[in-house]
Every structure is written in structure tokens, then in C-alpha cells.
Amino acid sequence: MRASDFSDEIRPHLFPQPSGDLIYRCLQCEEVFSIESLLYTCLKCKSVLLIEDRERERLKQYSGSFWRRLFDHRRMLNHPALKGIFLFHELIAPVIPLEDIIYLGEGHTPVVQANDVLQEWVGLDFYFKNDGQNPSASFKDRGMACALSYLNYLVRSQGLTEVLSICASTGDTSAAAALYSAYMSKTVKSAVLLPHKKVTPQQMSQPLGSGARVFEIPGVFDDCMKVVEHLAENYNVALLNSKNAWRIQGQESYSFEVAQSFDYELEKKVVVVPIGNAGNITAIMGGFLKLLDLGVIETLPKIVGVQSEHADPVYRYYRESAPSKRVFRPVTVRPSVAQAAMIGNPVSMPRVVRLVEAYEQAASSPGVFVVQVSEQEIMDCQLIANRNGHIACTQGGECLAGLLRAREEGVVSAEEVAVLNATAHALKFAGFQESYFADDLDAAYEIVPKPELRNFPALVEAPGVTRLPAPGKPLPPDEFNTFVEETAREIARELGLKEKAAQI
Ligand SMILES: *Cc1c(COP(=O)(O)O)cnc(C)c1O
Ligand SMILES: [Zn+2]
Numbered sequence: 016m017r018a019s020d021f022s023d024e025i026r027p028h029l030f031p032q033p034s035g036d037l038i039y040r041c042l043q044c045e046e047v048f049s050i051e052s053l054l055y056t057c058l059k060c061k062s063v064l065l066i067e068d069r070e071r072e073r074l075k076q077y078s079g080s081f082w083r084r085l086f087d088h089r090r091m092l093n094h095p096a097l098k099g100i101f102l103f104h105e106l107i108a109p110v111i112p113l114e115d116i117i118y119l120g121e122g123h124t125p126v127v128q129a130n131d132v133l134q135e136w137v138g139l140d141f142y143f144k145n146d147g148q149n150p151s152a153s154f155k156d157r158g159m160a161c162a163l164s165y166l167n168y169l170v171r172s173q174g175l176t177e178v179l180s181i182c183a184s185t186g187d188t189s190a191a192a193a194l195y196s197a198y199m200s201k202t203v204k205s206a207v208l209l210p211h212k213k214v215t216p217q218q219m220s221q222p223l224g225s226g227a228r229v230f231e232i233p234g235v236f237d238d239c240m241k242v243v244e245h246l247a248e249n250y251n252v253a254l255l256n257s258k259n260a261w262r263i264q265g266q267e268s269y270s271f272e273v274a275q276s277f278d279y280e281l282e283k284k285v286v287v288v289p290i291g292n293a294g295n296i297t298a299i300m301g302g303f304l305k306l307l308d309l310g311v312i313e314t315l316p317k318i319v320g321v322q323s324e325h326a327d328p329v330y331r332y333y334r335e336s337a338p339s340k341r342v343f344r345p346v347t348v349r350p351s352v353a354q355a356a357m358i359g360n361p362v363s364m365p366r367v368v369r370l371v372e373a374y375e376q377a378a379s380s381p382g383v384f385v386v387q388v389s390e391q392e393i394m395d396c397q398l399i400a401n402r403n404g405h406i407a408c409t410q411g412g413e414c415l416a417g418l419l420r421a422r423e424e425g426v427v428s429a430e431e432v433a434v435l436n437a438t439a440h441a442l443k444f445a446g447f448q449e450s451y452f453a454d455d456l457d458a459a460y461e462i463v464p465k466p467e468l469r470n471f472p473a474l475v476e477a478p479g480v481t482r483l484p485a486p487g488k489p490l491p492p493d494e495f496n497t498f499v500e501e502t503a504r505e506i507a508r509e510l511g512l513k514e515k516a517a518q519i
Pocket of ligand 1: 153154155187188257289290291292293294295296355356408410438439
């Protein structure tokens with residue numbers, strides 16, 4: 016829709032001007048730092064930072080219903096900068112001018128209701144939000160769109176040249192980082208560090224295809240993370256891990272979109288999310304808190320975080336119900352099919368602790384739960400979801416398994432409605448499905464394939480066919496007819512098809 020066709024109330028606000036006073040705040044010692052330079056940890060105490068808008072009260076001169084109308088109207092606009100996560104510009108990174116925003120098609124991912132089969136099985140209504148339909152096929156694009164837009168702004172306003180972006184990854188962060196960096200190929204080169212043999216071939220192909228330098232590091236993700244942190248502390252690089260607080264800002268868009276897709280009515284809604292490095296759950300809680308503070312929503316949804324028993328430090332931390340007795344202990348991870356969440360020492364843990372506190376204070380009843388599921392449940396749930404029309408990755412399967420667990424434990428009731436984060440596209444993790452079907456998953460996964468969930472292709476070799484067509488070698492007409500008829504007969508036999516009655 017053309018800007019001139021919007022109402023007088025909305026038109027002046029359609030295209031936001033840079034605003035706000037953003038700073039980095041240390042979660043440990045509360046020290047604040049300027050955003051003029053890229054900073055990843057507190058210069059005083061080394062703890063993680065979050066971005067805060069010191070002028071956020073200015074947004075309250077408008078009512079919650081004004082913001083709802085503005086955000087809904089913006090969906091009709093055709094301005095590229097506002098097509099993705101920056102539709103919520105005022106809430107994400109209002110200091111970035113629209114001209115610097117990088118939009119590669121991220122955000123506004125589909126929210127797909129589960130069919131009756133699945134809903135009856137789980138015992139409540141639920142949806143998958145398909146974040147695998149982002150440009151690099153995972154939710155990581157949300158944070159990367161923000162981090163790289165900010166970098167783009169710095170490049171232009173400070174005249175930076177030859178920036179090197181770098182990250183460690185369980186696969187999807189590097190795919191997103193390499194993609195967005197490639198878009199800025201004039202000024203940004205990217206390098207990614209991946210744990211050797213711990214990312215899928217599809218995930219490996221992504222940064223390679225985007226032209227990034229790819230380094231494989233022996234060990235698991237947690238080891239990679241230490242190396243990249245050392246690089247960021249000692250060399251001049253732009254770190255794109257979720258230590259980079261701009262990524263958290265961008266990932267908050269998930270919450271804004273969930274709210275928007277339910278017309279901002281979040282009573283009895285439950286948001287289910289897998290936890291790895293814990294950036295996503297941090298952003299999701301932060302996003303809903305912002306909406307509540309502005310009156311855009313009136314109720315906070317319940318949050319259910321899910322972890323595999325093979326990588327469950329956050330679950331273990333919250334298993335202790337008395338807050339004063341909780342102690343965080345990193346765990347040594349074991350192989351997990353939810354490989355993108357296979358993290359024993361989540362970087363964002365201090366953020367989670369802080370935000371869970373804030374969330375619990377603002378929610379009228381307990382608002383955040385962490386449940387634990389088995390590898391078997393994750394894999395079975397992924398396959399079952401996808402056999403019912405979804406495109407969930409293993410972490411999406413983990414969400415479904417987590418919803419079942421939450422239901423079992425009475426954390427979620429039949430009257431509630433859940434939104435499950437299908438964090439990546441199923442195709443990125445096709446190898447786990449393949450190994451499940453072939454029953455050759457390493458014993459360490461502790462998964463026994465269920466016969467009814469396995470599936471194989473069948474090569475059709477009809478008995479009466481002697482010669483086969485091949486590329487560039489078509490069969491003569493009568494032999495080709497025999498091939499078609501006999502092959503079709505064989506398939507009909509396999510499928511138990513009945514022949515049509517003769518037409519009169
Ligand atoms: C990164 C990732 C996760 C884990 O998210 P965190 O923010 O690290 O907790 C889950 N699923 C997928 C597909 C991911 O790429
Ligand atoms: Zn500090």
C-alpha cells in the first residue's frame with residue numbers, strides 16, 4: 016500500500032527516524048558502555064551485556080493500541096527495510112537509520128496449526144512457527160539481520176573498511192553470519208569456526224557457498240566458543256556469536272511476531288523453545304517483556320524451554336526450586352540429534368537468570384518452565400510432526416517432545432494454546448532422519464527406531480521388463496509401452512490398487 020493511503024494517525028509514523036539512546040549494560044556489575052564500538056563482554060568484569068534503550072519511556076507517549084495499529088499497518092507497506100524484523104524498528108534497534116538496514120527476507124515466518132491428529136495426540140491446540148523458512152533456513156537470521164544492519168551502519172558512519180566477521184557455531188549461526196556478511200561483500204569478509212564433524216553436510220555447505228573462510232576445530236561447540244572468544248579478545252574482529260547483544264535484539268522479533276499473529280491476545284498462550292546457547296529464550300522473554308511494558312500485550316505467555324538429557328545444564332539449574340540454592344554447573348554434552356542445541360555451557364546463562372527473574376515478577380503466575388526430554392522422544396516427535404504436514408527440524412521435534420512432557424507434568428493444561436519454535440528447516444538435519452530410517456545412528460544417541468516411523472525408497476524393477484530407458488537412450492515405442500505398463504502394474508501391486516471399472 017502507498018504511504019499516502021494510510022490514515023493521518025498512522026502516516027507520520029510509518030517510516031521511523033533514528034531515535035533512542037542505546038547502551039550496553041553489564042548484567043553482573045551494571046556498568047554501562049557506549050555502543051559506538053562493538054563490545055561483547057563487560058570491560059570491568061567480563062560478564063555478558065544486554066542492550067538497553069535509556070529513552071524507552073518516550074515510546075509510552077503512545078498507547079498500546081496505537082503500537083498495535085502501527086505494527087499491523089506496516090505489514091501492508093512495501094519498503095524493504097520494514098519488510099522483515101525491522102517492522103518493529105522502535106523496539107529492536109531504533110538508532111539504525113532505515114537506509115542501513117539489511118533485509119534478506121527474514122522474519123514473518125508462517126504460523127501453522129497442527130492438524131487434528133497431532134492436536135488430539137498432544138491433548139491441546141498448538142502451532143508450529145516455521146523459523147526454518149528464514150533465508151538461511153533457521154531463526155538465526157533474525158539476530159544476524161540486526162547485527163549486520165548495525166555493522167553496516169558503523170561501516171558507513173565511521174568509514175570502516177575491511178571488517179572481518181567471525182563466529183563459532185553449531186552450524187546455523189555460521190550459515191546466517193556467512194550469508195549476511197556475503198551481502199556486505201564490499202566491506203565485510205567472514206570466517207566461521209565449526210566443531211569438526213558436529214555439523215550436518217547441509218550446514219557445512221552454507222558458509223562455504225557464501226564464500227566464508229571455514230575452519231573446523233577438533234572438539235565440541237563449547238571448545239570452538241573458547242577459541243573464538245580468544246580471537247575476539249585479542250584481535251580486531253566483529254564477533255557474531257550471541258555474545259553480540261545486537262543479535263538478541265533482532266531475535267526478540269520472534270516474540271513480536273507471535274504476539275501479532277494472535278492479535279496480541281496472549282492469555283493462555285504457551286511459547287515452547289529449545290535451549291542451546293540460550294540466546295533465543297533470552298530474546299523471547301525480553302521481547303514479551305517489552306511488549307507488556309508498552310501495553311501492546313496485556314498478558315505474558317507462559318514460556319517452556321526444552322533441553323535434551325544429553326545437553327541439559329539449564330534444566331538442571333532450574334530443577335532446584337529454591338532460587339537461593341540454585342547453582343549453575345556446565346555439563347559435558349553427549350551426542351544429540353538436537354545438535355544445534357548441543358551446548359553444555361550456554362553463553363547467555365546470566366541473561367536467562369536475569370530475565371527469568373524479571374518474567375516471574377511481571378507474570379501473574381509462574382511464567383517460565385524448563386523441561387527435559389530424551390533423544391528418542393526428540394527424534395520420534397520430529398518424524399511424527401513431519402508425517403503430519405510440518406517441516407520441523409530435530410530441535411522442532413524437541414519442542415513437540417517438550418510440550419508432551421509439559422502436559423504430562425501438568426505445566427501446561429488442555430485449555431492452553433502452544434506455539435512451538437521449529438527453529439530450522441527439516442532439510443538441514445536430513446542426515447539424522449536418514450540414519451534413523453537406516454537404523455545406523457551411533458549407539459551414543461540411545462535411539463531405537465520405531466518400525467512404523469521408518470521409511471525407504473523402493474526401486475521398481477518390473478519382472479516383464481528387459482530393457483530400461485536411460486539418459487539420452489530412449490526405448491523404441493513398443494518396448495517403452497511395455498516398460499510403462501509393467502512398471503505401473505508393479506507399483507499398483509505394491510500399493511494394493513484396484514483397477515478402475517471399464518468406462519461405458
Ligand atoms: C541455535 C539453534 C538453537 C539453539 O538456540 P540458542 O539461542 O542457542 O539457545 C536451536 N535450534 C536451532 C535450529 C538452532 O540453530
Ligand atoms: Zn561488568
